[in-house]
Amino acid sequence: MPSSFFFRLTATDGAARLGEIATPHGVVHTPAFMPVGTQAAIKGVHHDDVRAAGTEILLGNTYHLMLRPSAERVAALGGLHAFMRWPYPILTDSGGFQVMSLANLRKVAEEGVTFRSHLDGAMIALTPERAVEVQILLGSDIAMQLDECVRLPAERSEIERAMQLSLRWAERCKRAFEKAALGQALFGIVQGGDDQNLREASARALAAISFDGYALGGLAVGETQDVMLKVVAETAPMLPADKPRYLMGVGTPADILEAVARGIDMFDCVMPTRNGRHGLAFTRFGPINIKNAHHAEDPRPLDAESRCPAARDFSRAYLHHLFRAGEALGGTLLSIVNLYYYQDVMVGARAAIAAGRFADYLAQSRAQWAAKSDRQES
Amino acid sequence: MPSSFFFRLTATDGAARLGEIATPHGVVHTPAFMPVGTQAAIKGVHHDDVRAAGTEILLGNTYHLMLRPSAERVAALGGLHAFMRWPYPILTDSGGFQVMSLANLRKVAEEGVTFRSHLDGAMIALTPERAVEVQILLGSDIAMQLDECVRLPAERSEIERAMQLSLRWAERCKRAFEKAALGQALFGIVQGGDDQNLREASARALAAISFDGYALGGLAVGETQDVMLKVVAETAPMLPADKPRYLMGVGTPADILEAVARGIDMFDCVMPTRNGRHGLAFTRFGPINIKNAHHAEDPRPLDAESRCPAARDFSRAYLHHLFRAGEALGGTLLSIVNLYYYQDVMVGARAAIAAGRFADYLAQSRAQWAAKSDRQES
Numbered sequence: 001m002p003s004s005f006f007f008r009l010t011a012t013d014g015a016a017r018l019g020e021i022a023t024p025h026g027v028v029h030t031p032a033f034m035p036v037g038t039q040a041a042i043k044g045v046h047h048d049d050v051r052a053a054g055t056e057i058l059l060g061n062t063y064h065l066m067l068r069p070s071a072e073r074v075a076a077l078g079g080l081h082a083f084m085r086w087p088y089p090i091l092t093d094s095g096g097f098q099v100m101s102l103a104n105l106r107k108v109a110e111e112g113v114t115f116r117s118h119l120d121g122a123m124i125a126l127t128p129e130r131a132v133e134v135q136i137l138l139g140s141d142i143a144m145q146l147d148e149c150v151r152l153p154a155e156r157s158e159i160e161r162a163m164q165l166s167l168r169w170a171e172r173c174k175r176a177f178e179k180a181a182l183g184q185a186l187f188g189i190v191q192g193g194d195d196q197n198l199r200e201a202s203a204r205a206l207a208a209i210s211f212d213g214y215a216l217g218g219l220a221v222g223e224t225q226d227v228m229l230k231v232v233a234e235t236a237p238m239l240p241a242d243k244p245r246y247l248m249g250v251g252t253p254a255d256i257l258e259a260v261a262r263g264i265d266m267f268d269c270v271m272p273t274r275n276g277r278h279g280l281a282f283t284r285f286g287p288i289n290i291k292n293a294h295h296a297e298d299p300r301p302l303d304a305e306s307r308c309p310a311a312r313d314f315s316r317a318y319l320h321h322l323f324r325a326g327e328a329l330g331g332t333l334l335s336i337v338n339l340y341y342y343q344d345v346m347v348g349a350r351a352a353i354a355a356g357r358f359a360d361y362l363a364q365s366r367a368q369w370a371a372k373s374d375r376q377e378s
Numbered sequence: 379m380p381s382s383f384f385f386r387l388t389a390t391d392g393a394a395r396l397g398e399i400a401t402p403h404g405v406v407h408t409p410a411f412m413p414v415g416t417q418a419a420i421k422g423v424h425h426d427d428v429r430a431a432g433t434e435i436l437l438g439n440t441y442h443l444m445l446r447p448s449a450e451r452v453a454a455l456g457g458l459h460a461f462m463r464w465p466y467p468i469l470t471d472s473g474g475f476q477v478m479s480l481a482n483l484r485k486v487a488e489e490g491v492t493f494r495s496h497l498d499g500a501m502i503a504l505t506p507e508r509a510v511e512v513q514i515l516l517g518s519d520i521a522m523q524l525d526e527c528v529r530l531p532a533e534r535s536e537i538e539r540a541m542q543l544s545l546r547w548a549e550r551c552k553r554a555f556e557k558a559a560l561g562q563a564l565f566g567i568v569q570g571g572d573d574q575n576l577r578e579a580s581a582r583a584l585a586a587i588s589f590d591g592y593a594l595g596g597l598a599v600g601e602t603q604d605v606m607l608k609v610v611a612e613t614a615p616m617l618p619a620d621k622p623r624y625l626m627g628v629g630t631p632a633d634i635l636e637a638v639a640r641g642i643d644m645f646d647c648v649m650p651t652r653n654g655r656h657g658l659a660f661t662r663f664g665p666i667n668i669k670n671a672h673h674a675e676d677p678r679p680l681d682a683e684s685r686c687p688a689a690r691d692f693s694r695a696y697l698h699h700l701f702r703a704g705e706a707l708g709g710t711l712l713s714i715v716n717l718y719y720y721q722d723v724m725v726g727a728r729a730a731i732a733a734g735r736f737a738d739y740l741a742q743s744r745a746q747w748a749a750k751s752d753r754q755e756s
Contacts, residue, residue: 040699041705042707044706044710046424046710046711068702069703073675077695078677083695084696313463315455315461317451321447324446327419327421328706333424
């Protein structure tokens with residue numbers, strides 16, 4: 001087990017990058033997809049299935065965990081890895097994004113953000129120092145700086161204010177992080193909305209502070225895919241080439257491959273599990289809405305050639321029945337199908353970059369998804 | 379694979395019996411516990427976990443399956459085993475009990491029962507012949523006669539009326555079942571409430587019709603455990619010794635062992651999964667309510683020596699957290715824990731009968747559950 005964080009870039013193919021992140025809990029191969037374990041669990045899916053899908057790293061949510069069961073309790077129980085029995089790498093976010101999207105009476109000030117817990121109404125202060133402290137208590141392999149994320153579209157002045165505040169918080173997080181255990185890593189977060197000058201200023205200032213990795217925040221928050229990919233394409237090259245790059249909260253398999261093509265190494269998204277619970281399967285053939293009536297008598301599995309048992313072993317008719325009957329097993333099975341598929345997409349991306357044929361892989365994937373050969377979704 | 383139904387009694391120990399039921403989908407060792415797969419799924423638990431727990435036979439509910447997705451659709455998809463991908467033995471009930479407990483505007487007549495579907499309000503007729511037809515379409519290994527089950531306490535005249543009607547329906551089911559595939563079996567159901575004269579009359583009349591096995595119905599419907607066990611103790615000896623005996627809808631591990639001691643071979647109950655979803659774990663140490671606050675910081679697993687990975691691998695603190703956080707994984711894990719424990723109780727019962735020490739096993743189990751050594755439940 002490596003004792004400290006380390007990133008190694010092993011190949012490039014155009015802007016696409018192949019790499020390895022060493023952490024105290026094992027190696028992560030990049031480009032990597034991180035399923036979201038919001039409350040120290042991947043919703044509806046057993047850890048063993050998450051792992052079997054090919055998951056090398058999970059994301060945990062600082063906001064949720066600090067409220068329940070609390071970072072101190074998790075620390076007393078041996079840290080997040082031991083608490084949830086996931087002995088592999090974990091990245092925790094800083095809580096900033098959830099404060100913005102979930103908390104009431106949120107108030108952002110220079111010192112930090114104060115908010116009312118959505119659970120019990122308690123007023124809670126989250127400063128850059130506390131965000132880092134919580135993540136050290138959780139013991140994640142990769143911690144994120146506290147930032148302020150602005151929903152798009154927004155005024156440039158508002159985007160700039162939040163970006164500058166996030167930079168000052170980045171410096172405070174870096175200082176606070178000096179108490180972290182050997183091997184823990186801290187990532188900075190580039191803000192700046194859809195304004196490329198602000199993105200560039202943010203990226204250069206963060207690089208000057210020097211982090212173990214760099215995230216692009218404030219995307220997938222209401223903008224179009226075109227805008228997002230433009231920001232990614234123009235910002236990624238400004239980040240240090242020898243550190244991992246993480247596009248937060250993205251996205252569909254197509255979003256992910258397009259961002260890999262533009263130099264991104266890490267992704268997280270709730271889509272595989274959230275959409276799975278709602279009856280949407282991501283497959284080689286594009287998305288399949290299993291709740292549609294035409295699946296009711298279809299004896300075919302979702303994908304007879306899948307590596308995923310749930311995609312091979314159960315008929316579409318049976319999966320359809322589980323959703324119609326309100327059986328939670330349906331959501332679990334489709335979540336598993338989706339986790340496998342997302343990881344398969346990443347395996348394919350890594351193999352393609354290694355072979356210098358990532359552009360072909362992207363084009364073939366696009367064509368396959370668009371062919372609708374198997375979905376009959378009308 | 380045996381081509382026809384067969385029961386072999388291999389040992390007895392007092393009134394307790396050890397046996398094997400051969401079915402077209404494999405052998406069931408008795409005493410056996412059948413988890414309930416109401417809608418062609420064990421709620422919240424993957425089939426592979428149900429099987430790994432030691433489950434040899436499942437119960438499916440005719441009432442639910444005839445309404446959704448319909449027996450005809452299941453038949454078109456290859457029968458219930460293929461539809462739900464459970465290639466092992468399945469017993470289906472007749473629908474009578476659910477009609478009583480779930481349907482609206484239920485009307486019982488000589489011909490059968492008519493009721494309004496709880497799903498779409500459609501009026502549906504369930505006759506003895508239709509109940510058998512549905513179960514033949516589902517293709518279960520063991521089908522049950524249609525009966526009328528009366529909640530206790532009830533007037534003797536009402537219990538007798540329902541018992542006599544159930545006997546006439548038993549004859550009609552037997553005739554209708556002649557069309558069943560080779561190897562399918564049909565069980566009769568003894569009714570008679572808590573009146574031993576009625577129970578005896580029902581048992582003798584059913585034996586005269588001759589079934590592949592005999593169930594005790596109309597228990598676990600409101601009476602005390604004492605009353606239930608008295609009926610079991612007095613009725614079981616009146617049933618043919620060379621056929622399996624099934625106590626429907628029972629019960630706790632204690633109920634089951636007490637009934638085994640009185641000559642019962644088969645059981646079904648929703649308790650392992652329903653109670654699991656509500657935070658109650660059945661363990662060697664007695665029931666543990668994982669939602670109780672004192673588990674919040676307890677790093678111990680539910681049972682470090684369990685054969686069940688979920689009972690060994692996750693701390694009580696983590697399981698407690700999952701329930702507090704509303705994560706469905708908590709209910710899934712406790713359901714798995716409970717399914718393993720129920721099957722372990724049955725494995726222990728079979729071993730004890732084989733060794734001629736069932737009375738000791740029962741006494742030890744009672745003492746262990748009562749010791750509360752590990753539950754601190756107050």
